[in-house]
Amino acid sequence: MDIRQLRTFHRVAALGSFTRAAAELNYAQSSVTAQIKSLEVSLGSELFERVAGKVKLTPAGTRLLPYAGQMLSLADEARGVASPDAQPEGVLTIGTMESITSYRMPTVLEYFHHRYPRLQIALRPSLCAETLHSLRQGVFDAGFLMEAETQHSGVHSEVLGVEPLVIVAAPGHRLAGESKVDTDELRTESVLAPEAGCAYRELLEAELNDGSGEPVPFLEFGNIEAIKRGVGAxxxxxxxxxxxxxxxxxAGTLVPLAWEPPFELYTQLAWRKGSQLSRERQVxxxxxxxxxxxxxxDS
Known part of the structure; x- marks a missing residue:
């Protein structure tokens, strides 16, 4: 068992794919397969199984994963101590959500692309609960959260700011232009929302479905762009x-409604508690x- 095998194992586990791991690590797929097989032979246990065409960790692989993450972090830390002037390099796997990836990260990614060309930032779409689990397991190096809570078991989180939220409608909507919209008026509307597990959806759902009447119908859309198009229509x-x-x-293609959310959502950057930050993660x-x-x- 060596560091290269553990790193390959960690990438396959994070991506759920031998092919994607090979592309990210710049290996031939046969090399990834051979490394995993060699690691399995040395440990005497199968680490992955294929379920419905997808790669999934076996119980042995699940037990190994957090240790692999710790060993890789230690190796990165040792490399940083031994070569303090070397440029950050390798791959950082970051759990994130669509809104952060599309609307907050481009400037950050541009900076890293030019300043640290040998450091690859791999963004992985993930709901907050999945991000927290992956951080605790060592699958993600860091992750973005958008939650009302700022304390999370097993991870350290740094609050970046309050995430402003707004109710939007089409310009011709009956509530558009009203000086104030109350919660009862929203309860009579169809609400377009992202998939279950999204924090701001759950907060709004709890506020509207307070037991005072029939549950408000939530129309689940796949992504934010689809939601905006549906609202505009x-x-x-x-x-x-x-x-x-x-x-x-x-542009006026959508308009804000005069309803103030009675809750706040905090965007946070999180990483596993108790783990020493490598040079790459620190940067x-x-x-x-x-x-x-x-x-x-500024917002």
């Missing part, structure tokens, strides 16, 4: 992070906090 209203509808509000954490904290202050 008059299918209903939606609550979204304001950053995702800035252009539409400026990422510091730069994300610098870039995004300022963005939230």
């Amino acid at each position: 008059g299918l209903g209203v939606s609550m979204l992070p304001r950053m995702t509808v800035t252009d539409e509000l400026a 990422f954490v510091e730069q994300v906090i610098t870039f995004l904290s300022q963005e939230y202050q």
